Amino acid sequence: MGNTEVVEFYDTHLHYLLHWEKQIPDKDYCVQPTANGEVIHYTWGQVAQQVRSMASYLLSLNLPSKSSIAIYGKNSAHWLMADLAIWMAGHISVPLYPTLNAEGASYVLEHSEAKLLFIGKLDGKADSWNDVKKIIPENFPCICLPLAPEYDAPKWNEIIQNVQPLVNPTLPNKDDLATIVYTSGSTGLPKGVMQTFSTLLAGANEMRNTFGVTSSDRALSYLPLAHVAERIFIQSSSMVCGYTVYFANSLETFIEDLNRAKPTVFFSVPRLWTKFYLGINEKIPPHVQKILFKIPVLGNVIKKKLLAKLGLNHVRYAFTASAPLPIDIILWYRNLGLELLEIYGMTENCGYSHATKVGQFAEGYVGHAQPKVECKIDENGEILVKSPGTMLGYYKNPEKTAEDITADGFLRTGDMGEIDAVGRLKITGRIKDIFKTSKGKYVMPVPTEQKIGNNELVESVCVGGSSLPQPVAFIMLAEDVRNHLKQNGKRDEVEATLKSLRLKINEALESHEKLSFMVVINEPWTMENDLLTPTMKIKRNKIESRYEPSLEKWALLKQEVVWE
Structure with a gap:
């Protein structure tokens, strides 16, 4: 371990900040691109000085x-x-999501x-600034960070120039509320x-x-810091390990x-892993990939080139969390040589x-309990976890x-x-997501959604239909498929694929779980229309209530695939 690495574990982020300020003051901590194309580098020493001034x-x-x-x-x-x-x-x-209404x-x-x-950094485009600025109470104390929109409040840079x-x-x-x-x-x-x-x-x-992450590692920050996952992966981990954090501009x-950061550790959510995967498939169809990947030597060169195209060719560890990622996509990345690990x-x-x-990846499992974590399954099948990370x-x-x-x-x-013989955990669904059909039968939507989500035509899916005798699947097509349909309007091929997908999935389901039909939704689910959470999970109750009024009408059509 070199003298730039922390020899001990400290109690708080501030202890780490002061440690790195002393050890590696001239090393970049934050690299910030701006809208005008400028890239600003902040060293550990500069960050610590600005923090000391603002705290003052x-x-x-x-x-x-x-x-x-x-x-x-x-x-x-x-x-x-x-x-x-x-x-x-x-x-x-108290962090607020930039998309919070x-x-x-x-x-x-x-x-x-x-x-x-x-x-902070807001522009009213992919965030809620235009609405939120109207609810900030008059005379409420505010401070504008660099990159903030125009607002009548003291500016960070001016403040720190005028205080000791x-x-x-x-x-x-360490046990204080942070x-x-x-x-x-x-x-x-x-x-x-x-x-x-x-x-x-x-x-x-x-x-x-x-x-074994150290101060020579690099990470890209682009998922909301208001969410605990990015706070741990970007803020806490960079503090503990001393690595450089690069930010995404837009x-x-x-x-x-991504290519500027050349991250060595990378964390993303299933929606983005899926988007990357679909983007490559659009350029090189999966059946062509299969042939190319099998060619000795050349296959490996192509895999490396694909990772480089995604900006992930320097990544030692990649993590996915927040929702299940279809197994086919995990295997595709692992086949490319990316050690994609679920958290x-x-x-x-x-x-x-x-x-x-x-080296202990198993299909369908999220892995082992982390050190000092205890896990057990309650009588009702619920996962109970005791962790050093548990809230007050x-x-x-x-x-x-x-x-x-x-x-x-x-x-x-x-x-x-459920937990397997070697202690790996498998998530089988959400207790609250289970719903009852009009026949009084219970349906667990997540396993069916995972099967549908494996298809490359599908970007997102929600299984519901509690008012009907059989469940239905609401399907949001992948972006490239939506664009393609807009241009030529021919649905036959997509519809045929979805019909055979429904039949194939229904074969493996219990009779009460079989999908009566699929609905291809018209308006994509986004954070802006409040159908996705800021971490891109579907808001099941909102999605179901949106389509509930049309379900009976759609059922009467007696079609396997309904277009909204």
């Missing part, structure tokens, strides 16, 4: 000790710095009793999950222990940003629960906390599962 300013405001301070914006170097400054000033950070933002600011709001940085900051304890993370709310109002420095660092410590520049966890345990170990509880909601955490400290995950 926050202290000068004389807010009550441990006040909630909100951060609202897309990922940026200053999002991380704002979070660290909040902590250095002895306060608690006005009602949700208003609820979080009020419920968390936020005393100040950091406004804190020289000897008071550092928090942040309140509001769940993405796939059902009901968001809940404020209270996490400490210790719980936030649990998964990051494992990045160093299990995967969706349009994503591949360029399972929740906001409530800081994502620190289960992970696929290198839900903010201002002791009843829900008591409901979700057992007396002996196990978190009720709401997922159903």
